[in-house]
Amino acid sequence: xxxxxxxxxxxxxxxDKAVVRRGVQRLKALGHEVELDEAVFATHMRFAGDxxxxxxxxxxxxxxxxxxxxxxxxxxxxxxxxxxxxxxTVAKAIDKGMKFVGLSDFTAFQCAVMAKTGSVTWAxxxxxxxxxxxxxxDDIMQAxxxxxxxxxxxxxxxxxxxxxxxxxPLHIKGQLWGGNLAIITSLAGTExxxxxxxxxxxxxxxxxxxxxxxxxxxxxxxxxVLKDQKAIILGHFTNYKPVPHDxxxxxxxVVDWLRTQVKAPVFTNLPFGHVPxxxxxPVGAKVNLEVEGRDAFVLWGHSH
Amino acid sequence: xxxxxxxxxxxxxxxDKAVVRRGVQRLKALGHEVELDEAVFATHMRFAGDxxxxxxxxxxxxxxxxxxxxxxxxxxxxxxxxxxxxxxTVAKAIDKGMKFVGLSDFTAFQCAVMAKTGSVTWAxxxxxxxxxxxxxxDDIMQAxxxxxxxxxxxxxxxxxxxxxxxxxPLHIKGQLWGGNLAIITSLAGTExxxxxxxxxxxxxxxxxxxxxxxxxxxxxxxxxVLKDQKAIILGHFTNYKPVPHDxxxxxxxVVDWLRTQVKAPVFTNLPFGHVPxxxxxPVGAKVNLEVEGRDAFVLWGHSH
Numbered sequence: 062x063x064x065x066x067x068x069x070x071x072x073x074x075x076x077d078k079a080v081v082r083r084g085v086q087r088l089k090a091l092g093h094e095v096e097l098d099e100a101v102f103a104t105h106m107r108f109a110g111d112x113x114x115x116x117x118x119x120x121x122x123x124x125x126x127x128x129x130x131x132x133x134x135x136x137x138x139x140x141x142x143x144x145x146x147x148x149x150t151v152a153k154a155i156d157k158g159m160k161f162v163g164l165s166d167f168t169a170f171q172c173a174v175m176a177k178t179g180s181v182t183w184a185x186x187x188x189x190x191x192x193x194x195x196x197x198x199d200d201i202m203q204a205x206x207x208x209x210x211x212x213x214x215x216x217x218x219x220x221x222x223x224x225x226x227x228x229x230p231l232h233i234k235g236q237l238w239g240g241n242l243a244i245i246t247s248l249a250g251t252e253x254x255x256x257x258x259x260x261x262x263x264x265x266x267x268x269x270x271x272x273x274x275x276x277x278x279x280x281x282x283x284x285x286v287l288k289d290q291k292a293i294i295l296g297h298f299t300n301y302k303p304v305p306h307d308x309x310x311x312x313x314x315v316v317d318w319l320r321t322q323v324k325a326p327v328f329t330n331l332p333f334g335h336v337p338x339x340x341x342x343p344v345g346a347k348v349n350l351e352v353e354g355r356d357a358f359v360l361w362g363h364s365h
Numbered sequence: 366x367x368x369x370x371x372x373x374x375x376x377x378x379x380x381d382k383a384v385v386r387r388g389v390q391r392l393k394a395l396g397h398e399v400e401l402d403e404a405v406f407a408t409h410m411r412f413a414g415d416x417x418x419x420x421x422x423x424x425x426x427x428x429x430x431x432x433x434x435x436x437x438x439x440x441x442x443x444x445x446x447x448x449x450x451x452x453x454t455v456a457k458a459i460d461k462g463m464k465f466v467g468l469s470d471f472t473a474f475q476c477a478v479m480a481k482t483g484s485v486t487w488a489x490x491x492x493x494x495x496x497x498x499x500x501x502x503d504d505i506m507q508a509x510x511x512x513x514x515x516x517x518x519x520x521x522x523x524x525x526x527x528x529x530x531x532x533x534p535l536h537i538k539g540q541l542w543g544g545n546l547a548i549i550t551s552l553a554g555t556e557x558x559x560x561x562x563x564x565x566x567x568x569x570x571x572x573x574x575x576x577x578x579x580x581x582x583x584x585x586x587x588x589x590v591l592k593d594q595k596a597i598i599l600g601h602f603t604n605y606k607p608v609p610h611d612x613x614x615x616x617x618x619v620v621d622w623l624r625t626q627v628k629a630p631v632f633t634n635l636p637f638g639h640v641p642x643x644x645x646x647p648v649g650a651k652v653n654l655e656v657e658g659r660d661a662f663v664l665w666g667h668s669h
Contacts (some may be wrong), residue, residue: 073610076608076610081647104500104612106611106612106613106614106618107576107612107614108614137576137580139420140580140583140584141579141583143587144587146433170408225381234490246551247550247580247581247583247584248556248583248587248589249553249554249555249582249584250555250588251553251554251584251585251587252587253554253587254554272411275445276441276444276551276634277551279444279445279551280551280552280553280554280555281553283447283448283552283554283556283557284554284555306377306378306380306409306411307410307411308378308408308410309410310412316409320525345412
């Protein structure tokens with residue numbers, strides 16, 4: 062089904078335009094109409110244009126009438142913009158059916174939209190890193206994105222490690238939220254972090270050593286965020302450098318420690334993060350988390 | 366004046382005992398009695414012993430009756446311990462004259478003690494990196510430490526960049542607090558961050574790219590911390606790696622941006638951080654910040 066996809070750059074500057082062009086070609090090849098925001102290639106130091114330019118891009122995306130507003134890339138730049146975003150305008154676009162899609166730095170936008178309006182956005186791919194790569198984009202990522210774009214998606218499933226298998230089926234109902242751990246943590250103590258009671262929190266990160274992951278989880282723990290969650294789901298934590306000083310301290314150490322700190326179950330292996338194989342997840346939606354044996358599903362029914 | 370200095374390891378493990386031994390010899394050569402905590406060389410993965418061991422070390426330091434309790438090093442490990450620290454015991458030791466001294470990860474202890482008890486601790490050197498180096502320890506660091514140990518210190522002064530010179534003398538009175546930016550930020554939204562109204566906040570960091578420094582300052586801004594300060598003083602931000610993507614974005618960009626976000630003056634060049642030349646500063650004390658021309662002073666009168 063042909064959909065209108067609007068591409069914008071709210072965070073870091075695009076350095077290689079070919080990546081974006083390839084991504085656009087791929088989306089077009091899937092049958093979609095793709096519209097590039099006028100500032101998609103803007104640059105201002107690290108940023109895809111100065112703050113005004115990037116804010117205007119977000120608001121043009123909201124005003125575009127597109128079915129999907131997809132970021133070119135993450136990086137850094139959204140936290141700076143949070144006070145300047147017109148949340149009602151964004152919520153109105155979402156009410157009319159627009160799906161904002163992205164990840165990483167985009168988590169700041171997603172959390173702020175959820176905190177200010179309760180509207181649902183989508184944790185999913187970015188145009189560049191997911192569709193613009195030289196090789197073939199990941200099958201599962203593409204299938205999940207197509208489900209999302211078409212509104213046919215009903216959930217996402219994955220396999221848990223054997224150690225997390227549930228003999229008795231587990232059903233947990235809650236509001237799904239999450240994304241990049243560093244970004245979520247960077248919103249603690251601010252008005253931009255949604256207060257989610259009985260939530261299902263998913264987290265991923267990149268370039269963060271396990272001790273930093275632990276320090277961030279500690280912040281969410283002490284801030285009272287973790288105790289309010291019915292389940293915590295960890296995606297991928299990638300591209301950090303173990304050091305000799307670790308002496309056996311690793312990501313698993315942190316996950317084991319986390320389990321001693323919260324009553325909620327902690328599941329891992331969610332196909333999400335800075336990895337090619339990623340599902341699309343509705344941030345802010347009521348979902349069912351179903352676990353049986355090693356099979357886990359996050360289910361939200363039809364997305365419209 | 367001979368003082369009793371208690372050395373303990375509340376954070377990362379010591380990997381090179383020679384560094385600690387050298388530091389101890391130097392303090393002894395200055396005429397002090399130096400006592401090593403029994404767990405000073407303990408190791409548990411990255412840590413100087415498991416959580417119980419490090420908590421016990423803190424409490425032994427508090428019970429030691431020493432004049433100064435000095436950390437061996439920072440690293441990582443204190444945020445994990447915050448709920449287990451007996452703050453009244455620590456405050457009682459401080460009331461009797463004990464000075465807890467350290468920096469970096471130790472900022473977590475200092476903030477928590479201040480938040481829970483209002484007691485003053487000292488941002489200053491660590492035994493290993495400052496006194497245990499192979500070459501001669503920094504003169505200014507040693508002089509400031511000696512002033513602190515002897516209780517003769519009345520303040521710390523430094524020279525501002527020409528661009529920050531004040532034609533008219535500036536007098537600002539407030540509660541001094543601060544330390545490592547990453548640690549302070551990691552306490553936002555938690556009970557361990559002191560709520561300081563009319564404060565004078567000093568900050569330093571290491572291994573943090575300017576965009577991360579900016580993201581952390583943004584968090585303190587959005588959390589309402591920065592607007593409550595009468596002055597912000599930046600120490601050294603060191604050992605980060607600029608990348609080609611920065612395209613002119615640098616630490617100065619962040620400082621310039623910070624000045625557009627807060628009404629309080631932002632001063633730089635404070636000799637504090639992960640650098641050899643560092644002053645000692647009372648965290649939680651009422652101080653006077655005096656600036657005239659390029660000369661800046663933080664004055665606290667006699668420290669006892």
